[in-house]
Amino acid sequence: MNLSSKKTARIKGNRFINIRAIAFLVIIIFISSAAWGETVTEQLKGSIDRIIEVLNDSSLKAPDKKNERIDSLRKSVKEMFDEKEIARRALGVHWKKRTDEEKQEFVKVFNKLLERTYFGKIDAYLEKAGSFSGEDIIYLNETVGERYAVVETRVKIDKDTEIPVHYQLKNRQCRWLVCDIAIEGVSIVKNYRVQFSEILADSSFEDLIAKLKSKEQENQT
DSSP states (O other): OOHHHHHHHHHHHHHHHHHHHHHHHHHHHHHHHHHHHSOHHHHHHHHHHHHHHHHTOGGGOSGGGHHHHHHHHHHHHHHHBOHHHHHHHHHGGGGGGSOHHHHHHHHHHHHHHHHHHHHHHHHHHHHHHSOOOGGGEEEEEEEEOSSEEEEEEEEEEETTEEEEEEEEEEEETTEEEEEEEEETTEEHHHHHHHHHHHHHHHSOHHHHHHHHHHHHHHHHO
16 A cells, blocks of 8 residues: 555544544433433432332232332332432441441442332332322422432322422432432431431441341341
8 A cells, every 4th residue: 555545544544533433422412411401300200200100010019029029119219319329328427437348338238228118118008098100299399409409299198188208319420319308307318317326326337237237137028
């Protein structure tokens, strides 16, 4: 290949690379625009609707489908919640004292307990209510900051009763993920933080992990 041919090939190669780079940039912008095109409330509602769909799936309500149902719920919950942020907040001032390995273990153990506990409460509620749909959740207002947002909702318990449920969300890579829920003004994260602080005042971090694992096993039975 002569010098002219090499130069032509190099120019064509550069053009190909530039075209690929531009195409990649367009895709990234499109994805980001799609994510940011939704309001915080719309993102939250989409996540909640997917969870409700699993809860009301009759094919997953049989006793032999329990584990499959929990797995489907867990997948939907993981897409909705910022598990690390929830765990960090729940541990409070004790979080910084922990090693990376201890933090990873706490996030895993605490969120498994949280899932089991609230799946159980949801099942108990559905058993009494008979059914639940997205129409039973009224989305009232959203307050959005640079990193955090709050979405205020009310949940219909029956035709005469509604309870306020407020979601706090954190901006995580173009997604708004739930990092706390306040039910009738009571924060789930703060409630756990008080309990954990009381345990750690008299016990070690290892004791706390052991208690969480024991509680999680109780919820499986």
